[in-house]
Amino acid sequence: MTEKDTKIPKDPEKITRIMTNALDEFAHHGYRGTKTANIADKAAVSKGIIFRYYGNKAHLYLATVKYATDHIMAVADYRVWQDSQDLGEMIANATKYKIQLQLKYPEEFKVLLDAYAEVGDAPAPLKHEIAQFYAQQTSGNIKALIAPVLDRLAIRDDVSRESIQNLMMGMMTQIGAETKAFMQKHPQASLTDFDTIIKHAKQYVTILEHGFLKKS
Amino acid sequence: MTEKDTKIPKDPEKITRIMTNALDEFAHHGYRGTKTANIADKAAVSKGIIFRYYGNKAHLYLATVKYATDHIMAVADYRVWQDSQDLGEMIANATKYKIQLQLKYPEEFKVLLDAYAEVGDAPAPLKHEIAQFYAQQTSGNIKALIAPVLDRLAIRDDVSRESIQNLMMGMMTQIGAETKAFMQKHPQASLTDFDTIIKHAKQYVTILEHGFLKKS
Amino acid sequence: MTEKDTKIPKDPEKITRIMTNALDEFAHHGYRGTKTANIADKAAVSKGIIFRYYGNKAHLYLATVKYATDHIMAVADYRVWQDSQDLGEMIANATKYKIQLQLKYPEEFKVLLDAYAEVGDAPAPLKHEIAQFYAQQTSGNIKALIAPVLDRLAIRDDVSRESIQNLMMGMMTQIGAETKAFMQKHPQASLTDFDTIIKHAKQYVTILEHGFLKKS
């Protein structure tokens, strides 16, 4: 693959069109359910060029997953995670930001979500590659982003740092689920419509910080 | 479909063999990636019988999804969720139980997880059926199971019941993720190997109950 | 086949049900298009018995063709053809009779009509058998039936007997076509509705007898 990358000159515009449409197709039909011919058609590109550029469907898929991540990472502004003393505000900002991202790049999210599941399906040699690639992204990052904020907080002695991080990941997942559900019910929703979810996010942080039991 | 069901007598043993192996294949290769011939082979049954029993691949898939759910639901013993005064103990038990289930029925879990994603792909008429089926299961239940336990606890006035439930769902998801990751690293693990995860679960509950900030 | 005929005792009632329904199915779907399972179902008989009685589908078909002919021949009353001095009246009677028959046994007619065409299709060894069987029926007979009536008429010296017979066969075919067309337009028609066609028949005979040119 790396070999081909260097040997074959690629038209950046075609690359973009292919990636965009591959993303769309893979997001909607999964790996096996997507037909290369459809991607080529929608991208206004010949089937031949896809195979010349990517070698085969499996590599096209991998490239698409990479593209999706790069795409999201490129626009992701990590300052929203870090520029905050207050954990609740930070999570609220992050949630807001993630929703914005998801509203703007739904296909990227879908493909990224599927990728890991598909792994077991894709032609054997790619399994590892995709799995490893996927592992770099996601959870690891979130933990890292939360870390500096935690440093500034006074934490109970009987609570491990990791537990907090994990719980916050679970919380993020839960927020993600709520977001997804909301988006399905209101496909045309804009950011302001998600205020409720963001309020929830703040509540969640408050609970995590102070617990939900009455102090006796 | 229901019409055919009554017309065609089915050998329960063959049904079992077909379902078991369909489950296995669908779990490992997805809908498109699974070949009916393989299922037939592994089930020691002729290709013909699968079409006799299920009409076509799409209906076989649907039947498999139904089978997976029925199977899990049949063995799921919800009392482990409810017979507990202590929330930490309850979650620990639930986690333990869920791990046991997942260790015992990994394919069922996989297929169930995929089903919803595959829906968009499956022959149109099945979409609705699968979607509806999927909706019945999942989150709704967990909330209901947690509810009675929350009733017995003294909850802070500034915290909504729903927030707690949602956070606990996020927590369960997180535990699920940890479990999955662990199972992938140690495919042969048995229940006792998951003690760490169960300890985590208890910690999470403690944090949720008392918060992680030092009382100032 | 003859071997089987003697060895296997057959339940006459089942034979009838099989033949009746085979007739129906073959008439509507042709040889290849007919499924033995359907015949068995409609005849309230097991598939097994059909193969026990007839050996295979091809022989079942042959038997059905024979059955159709026998059936029609059994009810056909040839006296209507012969008990007439007047050729016009005879053809009118014959037409009337044939229509009655065709109204009553449409499937038999259809199968008989198809049989010859199917011959080229049916498993090789049967070809000859069907062809020969078919040859016995049809035209040969009609010629024979017309013969005695012609004997009583004074025929022009420059006209061969055979030509007359052939033309009359063509005429019968034409009447048959008109009948068929009429039946397709009016599926519920009864004999009296065919008066026009019978009038045509008489006209045809008149023309054949006296020609259509003005005597100069």
Added chain:
Amino acid sequence: MTEKDTKIPKDPEKITRIMTNALDEFAHHGYRGTKTANIADKAAVSKGIIFRYYGNKAHLYLATVKYATDHIMAVADYRVWQDSQDLGEMIANATKYKIQLQLKYPEEFKVLLDAYAEVGDAPAPLKHEIAQFYAQQTSGNIKALIAPVLDRLAIRDDVSRESIQNLMMGMMTQIGAETKAFMQKHPQASLTDFDTIIKHAKQYVTILEHGFLKKS
């Protein structure tokens, strides 16, 4: 269908090879009895291209029926029917011509003959299409062709024009039957071998014109 026709470019030479061989196969084995693989093989073309071009077997069949008609119609020279004052000579010419055609395009004739019968069998949506297509051809034309010649003849007052036309159709059918029978007995026959049949044709016309009864 028309949509696909424009989207998929077709190699005229391959079309020809496919049509020719489809014609041959369908003529000899009927719709159900014909295997697309065989057509592909004989046409020196891949199976895939047939489905690319025609979508499925049913449409291939329809295309073949159309092809057969177009083919025959293209070479049919209707002047032989019209450029004649003498009815006998006209029918003789027409017969001669039809025999030539049938000798040259036996498969086309066979398929065309079968098509109507198969109609009831073919996948539902095609029924209408085939039926309508077939109706255009056949008898209607013959009547029209005979009409102008009849105009020039002095016809008896008690004879309807339609009766004459119908009788002549019957006569043509009869000649057709004789031709078919002869061709089956002598598969290698050339046009001159059919002189007897043509003589018959003339006789038939004479009889129709002057009747076969002695003028008393």
Added chain:
DNA sequence: CATGAATGAGTTTTCATTCAT
């Protein structure tokens, strides 16, 4: 280099025929 028509291995699906009960 790019194209997209053609290929054919691989899948799904059908149905005459068998054979355990």
Added chain:
DNA sequence: TATGAATGAAAACTCATTCAT
């Protein structure tokens, strides 16, 4: 002997991949 569930060979159809233009 009768049954009809099961079989699997044979047919229809799909689609990633190639290669002549």
